Amino acid sequence: MELSDNTIERICKVFGHLALLEKKGVEFVSSKELAEQIGTTEYTVRKDISLLGGPGYTRKGYEVSSFKRELGQKFQLTKSRKACIVGLGRLGTALLDYENFQEDGFEIVAGFDCSVNKIERIRTNIDVFPVSRLQEITQARSIELGIIAVPAESAQEIADELTKAGVKGILNFSPVKVNVPARIVHLDMDFTNALRFIAARFVMQNK
């Protein structure tokens, strides 16, 4: 069956929240509470979950641990995945040891930058390389995800490199949309546009 991107995104959020609840030792959670936590309605949560055939219990809700396990299995979210970061400016280096990635099974196993000077200056436990070795290292280390943190000008170029290197997914933090073949999943996260949206949304709301 075909799940929409919206549904997949919400399910991912649900997974994140289940992980939190599990840590807290909570046993059951209702569609209503999940909805509040991920910012949608209980109807939508139930519909999403029903598409997966997940079992909920009358008057109790969903069983946190087993449901989390099921989602993890279905979407392979428990499997640890290797990622690399390209572009080691401020944002890139910040991401290099972004603790939340590690906690969630995403392991940053390499960083790349085109400036050799910068590579030498960086103090981190993660191996850093010149961009010229991107394909070699990506393949040698079975890196599945590429994170783009280079300036707009070189974003597409890096996306192409990552594509050639055979990554499965790309998270792009540069402020331009990148084009990659459809088989590669990619997501653009443009901070500036996010602020713009907030400002524009605010203006419209108060008209």
Add this chain to the structure above:
Amino acid sequence: MELSDNTIERICKVFGHLALLEKKGVEFVSSKELAEQIGTTEYTVRKDISLLGGPGYTRKGYEVSSFKRELGQKFQLTKSRKACIVGLGRLGTALLDYENFQEDGFEIVAGFDCSVNKIERIRTNIDVFPVSRLQEITQARSIELGIIAVPAESAQEIADELTKAGVKGILNFSPVKVNVPARIVHLDMDFTNALRFIAARFVMQNK
């Protein structure tokens, strides 16, 4: 008239692309090209623009400069807006001087952190303060936007502080959803969930 969030977001992207084209000295741009650049279809671009009543020219497209000016006016995107960053860990400090913000009229005028040690160590041109002074400074400097870069545990607390301080919008980089009154526009940007989505999407795509 009521514009949907999707439309507003696309229009913001269009605005960003128009700025780029203007810099390059391009005079006209078609709905088709805009669509490619922002990742949608030409129909959608035309529909969005027609909702604004923007004028396009047969066989030429939209006039870059004047259209950008019009959008800037309508959504007040040219007005410079002041923002602050709360949480000066790696991500927060990276955002402190994220060049793209400045270029786009968002001015980071203060940083906050609860650790006084950290505040003293930070080397930046932007003024940094203890979180205890958040409301005071926000009001004194007419800060309109708050950027949350604190750990999950304190995100909601900071969102509440920002709300009390009277910001108009919040961009939340912590991995939990924050709850704020409807009058405040907010957007959650959860990196980990983004990676999760990419991974899950990839798995589903290949089933």
Add this chain to the structure above:
DNA sequence: TATATTCTGTGAATAAATTCACCAATTCTT
């Protein structure tokens, strides 16, 4: 034990978003 309550699951209804189809206008080509 009977009744009320509170959950999920899901088909149907509604609403929203996108895509299509095609007219009108302008430019290009021959």
Add this chain to the structure above:
DNA sequence: AAGAATTGGTGAATTTATTCACAGAATATA
């Protein structure tokens, strides 16, 4: 000058997403 090609604008059609409504099941309550 005539015809072909390209482009925007927009109502209609279609598709997609969300919400509703309510049956069915388990639990709580009296």
